[in-house]
Amino acid sequence: MLIQNLDPLASSLFSLLAIASLLLSFVMLGSRWLKNYLYAFAAESWAIAALSAIIGFYGGYPELYLIAILTLLFRGLLLPYLIWRIIRRLDVDREIHEILQPSSGLVIGALFVMFALAVSYRISAEFHLELTVAVLALTVMLSMKLIGFLMLAVRHEAISQILGLLVLENGIFLGSQILVPGMPLLIELVILFDLLIVVACFGVLVRYLLALVGTTSTLQLKRLVG
């Protein structure tokens, strides 16, 4: 398995990129401007694309180069462009009513990372991998998951929620690249394609929301209860 006998340089490159991705999700958590979310998401996707290419190089998985290029194109360029187009159509550029101050959000995010670290350490100890990059990969995967859910919970602009979902997906993608680089190519390709459809669907829905409900703030969606 790749992560058990990894060269130190590769190991530190993996760590660097994984931590960079985690930091970028904190940037999303700590900001209130939609544009910043978008840039952070794009940068995160580039970091993940670079990670795929490096894993492909060190692990001897040539198909990961293809994944890296597609990640860069789809997640790094096309998805941000599509979301940018949605933002441009709206006349909001920041979260207006904050349920949670960005600073408190950062603190809660940090607690989530600690929790994720505890879980990952426990899991890695099962396989005697606690000294490898597996701990870090699991931590980043789980904490991006939790941070994504936090963003879904405390943000109410439609765009922030879409980006929250994409952070969830990015976390899984990053973790799976390090932990299971040999995962069949077909699945990864289809998931990339699936994301594109998801974002297209969201684009259509946001347009309907704007036309029929008159707002894209999910705080206004409270007619259906009970």
Place this chain on the structure above:
Amino acid sequence: MVGGLLLALAGAPLAALVLCLIVRRPRVCEGLNLAASTICFAAALPLPFLIDGQERLFWGGYVILDRLSAWVILCTAIVYVLASIYAVGYMRLLEQEDRLFQFYALFAGFGLTTLVGPLMNSVGIYWIAIELTTLVSTFLVAFEREPESMEAAWKYIMVVSAGISLALLGTVLFYWCGSFVLGPTYQMTWSVLREAAPGMNPVLLTLAFLLVLVGYGTKVGLAPMHTWLPDAHSEGPAPVSAMLSGALLNTAMVGIVRFLAVTRAAGIGAVPEAVLVAFGIASLLVGALFIVRQRGIKRLMAYSSIEHMGVVALGFGFGGVLGVVGALYHMLNHSLNKSLMFFGAGNMMRAYGTKDISGIRHVASHFPSAGALWLAGAIAITGAPPFGLFLSEFTIMRAGLASFSWAVYAMAVLLIVIFIGFMNHFRSMYYGEASGSAPAAHVSAWCAVPMWLALVPLFVLGVWWPGSVWAYLASTAQSLAPVAP
């Protein structure tokens, strides 16, 4: 032969989808969708008889037909054909003639994705099929373009996409589990996972299963991840609600059942079953609480779906031959019955022009025949004899007595509460004081016939459980949990 049937199963709705987008005439699209659903039904009906106990793989191993998938596809195809007949009558009432081709294209697409999902042999592709069902049905929920239906669609896609991303995480962890046994690259199919399961690490396997359970459980509508379900079921057009409830929930349940079989093969103890039982009881509890004080007629049906998915989850959680047989039989009965209930609710909603229970009064005197059908369905859905759900719920209870007796008692109490609450709403709709205006329209044949088509088999299944069906379901249970008693 079987391969050809499967091809028809996928090809017919696909052709209907494409042709609807090309032709765009509302009457033609109706016919296309109806024809596609009839072909699907005709193709799905013989499948359980044809596979004689073997897992059959098609198209390079990407498609699997085993007893479980044949059974679930049969349930789905029944709902699809009933809902397609009903849609012809119901959608004409909406007066959206120029957008009707979109509806039928999406409806055929929804039929396609729900039929194809259980057939996927690759675990990752199954996940994608489930995700596609969400994306297609979101636009069906949003079809009426009211603020309420937009809200329901947004909550639906948000909650379910977020939930199902947990299932993806769980799937990746399952793959990781397997990679310690099978090496870094392998085809992750259900049978490969099941065979590798005894060598997998129990801690990681438990974590992966719990993630998958919460993820697909969101899609199944198990409480407390059910929040999208009442909104989506109540705001979509009635045929869509029937499909969501009768077809989609079962399709997602297949994933949970197959992962549960992997954990059983690994022998990691009772945690997966116990969690599934806990979700089942929570769903029954949420269903009971919200049914008693419900005001919307379709929301009443939606909470009843949560309740019945809870019952199915309990059946699989109790396990053993009785539990699995009961749960699978319950799936079929619930599919038939919930279609009937949503059709009736749609008829009354259109006739009285309101979604509120308080606006619907004297159903029996205004609609003697359709009203009687709906009332019979209501008696059936609460689990009273002589209908199929009584038998399946009873079987599930018998299954749980040995291992989870507390859950059986809780289930019995909650089912009684639900019976009283549900029938009280029907009492007020049939015999309550009149408050609103008299209904305007009559129920067309397109809207009444599928209700008969659902009720008659439901009654037959209630008084006569064919021995061959029992044997079929029992062998399904064996194939899912070979070690269980």
